[in-house]
Amino acid sequence: MNKVRDQYEAYPYPERDPRDEKKRLILGSPSLPQEIDHYVFGGQRDWSQPLRIFVAGGGTGDGLIQLTALLTQYGKPYQATYIDLSAASRKVAEARARTRGLKNITFVTGSLLDAPDHGPFDYIDCCGVLHHLPDPDAGFTALRQALAPGGGIGFMVYAPYGRSGVYPLQEAFTALYEDMSPKDRLKAARQVVERLPAGHPFKSNTNLNDHKSGDAGFYDLLLHSTDRAYDVQSLTDTLDRTGWSFAGFTVPILYDLARLAPVPAGMDPVAAMAVAEKLNGTIRTHTGYATDTPRPVASGKTRTLVPHIKGLHAAQLARAVAQGQTPALDTDGIRDALSLPRQTAPLLAAIDGRRSLQEIAGHAGMDPITFGGHWSQVEKALLPWGMLVYSNVLR
Ligand SMILES: C[S@@+](CC[C@H](N)C(=O)[O-])C[C@H]1O[C@@H](n2cnc3c(N)ncnc32)[C@H](O)[C@@H]1O
Known part of the structure; x- marks a missing residue:
């Protein structure tokens, strides 16, 4: 039995109605073309060449739809492959792409661990997925093996301190409701959360809202069977170990220690970001980019950049x-x-x-x-x- 797949078959995440594609385009990081260019291609990608995209654990399609819809709007060629364990999620993502008339997307129901069989890719989107793998390193490694030379990944993984209060509840609900159906677990857990005391770390954590966004959000936050968080140090260690070169976070100020305290002379930059994460205490997710080899991030010193x-x-x-x-x-x-x-x-x-x-x-x-x-x-x-x-x- 695959609990992660069962969850996302029962509750495709995030909850989306394909008809809404006629009204709005959901935008966010990672996977904005401008951001991808900045962090992965030094702001100088040749967009006349098709971008080979892999959306790993694409869910109901937010990253896929954003990237392919914008490239279509800009008249830039691409070839995208979406993969997800959950057929129910794929159905929603496919319907959204159809509503928009998006072309050149291959939909696959399967595991991102098979990424190398589908590649190589210039850009990989993996948002909110790797922390749900039983062996996340295997996922980071598989995606790295699917990358074309010069390419990169846009990632989002959970961060521990901004999610304080979540993990004790997940552990308690697993101990109590492990053998129930997803629907019954949801019902039972909702009743418990209603009755949490005011001072419970989860109740007083104002950073978290997913549980208020409907059943899929509640389940994803509090009833996940396989969920771990990465602090800055463990994330960068994982990237190093699995062959990735960290390129940057999308909101660097969250990791800027100098804003918060004098930085000790000679402190390693990653260690400084890790301390900033602890001092801020509000970071729920780490969103950023990584590449195959270290390369300079785009800078305004190059006056030909846009x-x-x-x-x-x-x-x-x-x-x-x-x-x-x-x-x-x-x-x-x-x-x-x-x-x-x-x-x-x-x-x-x-x-x-x-x-x-x-x-x-x-x-x-x-x-x-x-x-x-x-x-x-x-x-x-x-x-x-x-x-x-x-x-x-x-x-
Ligand atoms: C929290 S959702 C994120 C969906 C989407 N990336 C987004 O940001 O909206 C996690 C998704 O990862 C998928 N998933 C988990 N493990 C996977 C694996 N090994 N291979 C492919 N998909 C996986 C789940 O089925 C689910 O749709």
Whole structure:
């Protein structure tokens, strides 16, 4: 019996109605084309070449639909393979793709451990899956073996501290309800959760909302049979051990120790991120990218790169900065205000996803030296929040 498959046959995750594809596109990390380019391809991928995509544990299709719908919208070629243990989840993902008329997707019901049989791939999406494998290292290794040279993975795995309160409940429910059907387990566990005392770590953990989003969310959070969390150190150790090179997290500020405390001289950067994770205490998931070999992440020092603003419209941001406003930022409970000098407003206003940095400087009528000074301030303010990435996908 495969408990993980049984769960996702009974409760495909996340709950999605294919008809909603007519109304909205769900966006998120990983697997935004601009982000993939930034972290995996140095912001310089040749998008005229088809992107060979593998969506590992694709569930009801969020990552698959986002990536293939955006590439279709941008007129960029791709060939995607979706795989999942759960046929019920695949049915939803297929219906969503059909509703959108998306082409060049192969749907497979099976295990991501067989990834090498389907590859090689330039990009692998694996969001919320590897921590559910009985032997996660085998999953990391199989995906690495399916990667084409120069490619990379966008991953999301659970993190321990922001999920405090979850694991004792999962253990208790396993001890109590292991032999019940998924439906009966859900009913029994819901009754217990209703009665938890106010001070229970799960009840006081305001980072968690999945259990409020319906049966699939509740089951996924509290009744999973196979679920482990990775702290920064264990995640980077796992990547190293299984042949991956860590490229970066999508919201670096969450891991920035210097924001929280003086960093001891000579401290290893991974150790510093691990301490920041402990001090913040609110990180529920680690979302980031890894590649086959170490390579430089895109940087504005290369003036041919094309910047994109994420999370806000560049024009909106430019207006706010021109008026001296400081828009509020909030991620995983970390709050700050975005403060940029007014002189950067014309540069922000010129960002359209197509202009390169040198074209933006020209458009704003700025000489290279003045531009360099202002742009480094834009990078300093936006990169930590994952709000600035470089990609030529729209060129
Ligand atoms: C939490 S869901 C995530 C779905 C999707 N990636 C997303 O982010 O919305 C986990 C999915 O992984 C699938 N899964 C778990 N183990 C798997 C394996 N060994 N091979 C393929 N799929 C697997 C489950 O069936 C389920 O659909």
